[in-house]
Amino acid sequence: MNDDEQIGSATLSATGATAPVAPVVSAATAAQAPAAATAGADAPIMSVAAAIETLFDYLKNVIYYPQRAQLDPESLPADFVTFAQGLLYFGNSVAEMRALADDIARGRLEGSPTSPGNELASDLKSLQATLKHLAWQINQVAKGDYKQRVSFLGELSEAVNNMIVQLGERTASLEQTAETLRENNDMLIALAEHIDQWIIVLDRASGETLYSNRETGETLNDPVEEDRLRAWLIERALNYNASSDERLIKEISFDEAGPWDVPGPNRQFLQITLNPFTWQEHKALTFLITDITEEKRRREELESVAFFDALTGAYSRHYGMNLLEKWLAQGECFAICFVDMDNLKYINDSFGHEAGDEYILSVSNKLQSGARATAMGGTGLGSETEASASGSATEVPASGDARTDETATDAEVAGPVCVISEIVLSRLGGDEFMLLCPGWSKQEAECWLEDVRSQLVAESGDECQRSISYGVVQADGKAGHSGSELLAQADELMYEYKRSRKMERRATLP
Amino acid sequence: MDNVFKSNEPVTHNVFRWENLGDIKEGRGDLGEEMPVLVYRLMQFTMLDVLTKNYGSDQANQLFRDAGYLAGTELARQSLDLTADLDSFIAQLQKTLEDLKIGILRMEAFDPESGELVLTVGQDLDCSGLPITNETVCDYDEGFIAGILEAYTGKHYKVREIDCWASGDRVCRFKGVVE
Structure with a gap:
């Protein structure tokens, strides 16, 4: 109920009826009450039957047609004024309750505020509080907090708490698995970084580098050859045909095959092993490149x-x-x-x-x-x-x-x-x-x-x-x-x- | 003559010390450690009545708030792990309040940046079931919650009750902000 309505109610209550919203009555408002009552007395007197019908229509509208629900207590006979005020208060409480219920139904948990003392809406507000808490609870779970529990909400508590426990256990299991994988991955990366061979994985469709355990230049003695070697690897990856001329593993000695058989102090022999495989939906080709110059x-x-x-x-x-x-x-x-x-x-x-x-x-x-x-x-x-x-x-x-x-x-x-x-x-x-x-x-x-x-x-x-x-x-x-x-x-x-x-x-x- | 054997005992109960709560189990061997909520409220609201008559309602409410703050601070220091992470702290606070039958704590919102929070206490020891007077009456709870939060965060909290059983709600809702 807004302030104007409350003032109106207070004015009418000053005629002698019990005021349902007494706490908001001000001294100034109370002082105006006799004048308002006098004005009401000058208006045409509504018959009892008409007053009952007016009140009935208002109640009907409150229930079925809230938009039409209007009532002017001053137009009623004096004996009906307090009752009308009560109905107005009821109508307002119902309207607030409806608005809050609609908000809750639509997930707007902040909801429309209700007037202090609207006890008709109190259970809905309790539900609103519960839902807010559940929303917070879910957000906590989303951010990884599995310590909270919902208590004293019957089956809902059991269901939510069971969900939290299970999610917590699954998360812990996944984290354990992830940790194990992380450790394994770290070991593999360390292993790959410390072995002598250069491992490079290229996408066979795009030539993109999917993995490399080191830079090209770390393998070649002559930095000038770096771009040529990389271009050669990409060309091999793009043109690789596993079903025909290429075998699963093929070795290439650069002293035979490539532009890298360059005589001179930097002459270097590389042995390359090719291994095609599918990795994360990429058709990939692994090149295991070994510097065999010294071995040779x-x-x-x-x-x-x-x-x-x-x-x-x-x-x-x-x-x-x-x-x-x-x-x-x-x-x-x-x-x-x-x-x-x-x-x-x-x-x-x-x-x-x-x-x-x-x-x-x-x-x-x-x-x-x-x-x-x-x-x-x-x-x-x-x-x-x-x-x-x-x-x-x-x-x-x-x-x-x-x-x-x-x-x-x-x-x-x-x-x-x-x-x-x-x-x-x-x-x-x-x-x-x-x-x-x-x-x-x-x-x-x-x-x-x-x-x-x-x-x-x-x-x-x-x-x-x-x-x-x-x-x-x-x-x-x-x-x-x-x-x-x-x-x-x-x-x-x-x-x-x-x-x-x-x-x-x-x-x-x- | 001073009793040298009692020199370390408290000289007065007018100054709160946790130890002064005594050994309840020993002292109440037959009646036990619990009592009806009625008795708690009897003491609380008679005290509020007397304080209000002597100091006015605002001052009486503030005194209740201050007492609640002291209680919250002491309880937190004695019963809660103040080194726990926030999520664990909230979980143990919730359980402690339920175990002590103070109320059902439920978080609604917490902003980790500002520290602002909204929480509700259902079936509150102080107010649930009171007649509706369109007042918020949980001044003691306001201080109690503020004391707990300050003990944990080290920041001074101002906690105010937004909704209360006494104002027609089913749960008491509190909003806390860092001052």
């Missing part, structure tokens, strides 16, 4: 020791024998030459090991250069055309430095393999060599070795004759003998040759 250098050193003779640069016995067995297993046709240097012991004993080494090198070089010239220059030998046509008739390496990367790479991957167009020289022991001549006949090999022998003899000084003895066995591509057996046969032929030469020399002695 060490491996080359080991291979040099294992596969090559340190003095001559010819292949080692181990390499040569493996290659021999391999060619035999493949059914290749080639000549196996066992070469023995004559008089090496005598030179060593007489002139020292330096002279002996020089002698070994001279024989080795002749065999290698002769073989090279034969293969490249063409001597009418059967292997020449085939070797040249294949485009891979490369030189027999004279030393570790001279060997081709192709040969070295094959050896790195699988040990000795058949490079069938090459003539391969191996040093078997102190004064023994083995030549494997693919496509050569026994006669062709013997002819050439005899030529080498003649050159050595011709170049010998007066102190001691330098020459070689040799035996050649033909491998005809048919199974039957092992490499060791064939080499033993060649060795035997070599001794026969050596003996026959000695016999010849003795026969020619005066």
Whole structure:
């Protein structure tokens, strides 16, 4: 009820009726009361029946048509004034209650204020208070406070408290899980940051970097290469095709593949492993990039020791024998030459090991250069055309430095393999060599070795004759003998040759 | 002659000390620690009557408020964990008021920045069930709540009752602001 209405009620109550809103009556208002009562007395007197009907209509309107509910107590007979005031108070209380109920129904919990003392609205206000508290309670839960409880609200308390307890337990469980995940994630991040490899994950649709455990520049020696490497990785990611040419894991050595095989002090070899996967709905490609430069250098050193003779640069016995067995297993046709240097012991004993080494090198070089010239220059030998046509008739390496990367790479991957167009020289022991001549006949090999022998003899000084003895066995591509057996046969032929030469020399002695 | 054996005992009950509340369990071995609310209100409203007659209603209400403030401060220091976080503090305050049958505390709003809060106390010890006089009568509660809040926050709170059973409501609503 507003102030005007209360003043009006107070005025009417001054006529003698009980005032329902007495606390707001002011002295000034009370002083005006007799005049108002007098004015009412001058108005036409409403009949009792009409007054009852007026009051009934007002009550009806209060219940059903609140907008029309109007009542002027002064227009009623004096005996009805107090009752009318009571009805007005009731109507006002009901209107306030309705407004508050409407606010609550619409979730407006601040609601319309009610007049002090409106006891009809008190239960609604209690409900309003409960809902406000529940709203606060829910907000507390939303911000993670599960300590509050709703008490003395019957089933509502039970339901809300049960919800809070369960949410609290679930949140605690989730937090525990999240903490565990966080710890695991931290460990993985720390692990990824401390491993030597560079891990970079790219989106296969956009090329966007989804994860990287370090900057590009931290992996490359040459910062200039950074942009090129990143562009290459993106290009690989965008064009990756898991269903066709790409395998699940593919390795790329940059000494073979990329623009990063740059000779010079910054030359760097990277090995890249690709692993496609789906991550958070992204089709992603992981690049695991390992700097293998140092590893490669060490491996080359080991291979040099294992596969090559340190003095001559010819292949080692181990390499040569493996290659021999391999060619035999493949059914290749080639000549196996066992070469023995004559008089090496005598030179060593007489002139020292330096002279002996020089002698070994001279024989080795002749065999290698002769073989090279034969293969490249063409001597009418059967292997020449085939070797040249294949485009891979490369030189027999004279030393570790001279060997081709192709040969070295094959050896790195699988040990000795058949490079069938090459003539391969191996040093078997102190004064023994083995030549494997693919496509050569026994006669062709013997002819050439005899030529080498003649050159050595011709170049010998007066102190001691330098020459070689040799035996050649033909491998005809048919199974039957092992490499060791064939080499033993060649060795035997070599001794026969050596003996026959000695016999010849003795026969020619005066 | 002074009693040296009692030199550490309180010299007067006119100055409040928590210890002066005594050992109720021992002292009331048969009747127990509880009593009807009627008795509490009998003491409260007779005291209010006397104070009002002697000092006027405003001063009497203020005295009640001051007494409530002292009670709230002492209760908070004795019974509540003042180092707890706010959410825990509210939860334990709510439980303590229920355990002591002071009333059902329910928070409606709290602004962490300003410290302003609105709370209700249902089934209030002081007023629930009183005749409607269109007054807010929970002056003691105002001080009581202010004392608790100050003990916890270290800030001086002004708490005023917005709605009261005595003004026709079913719960008492209090608004507290930091002064």
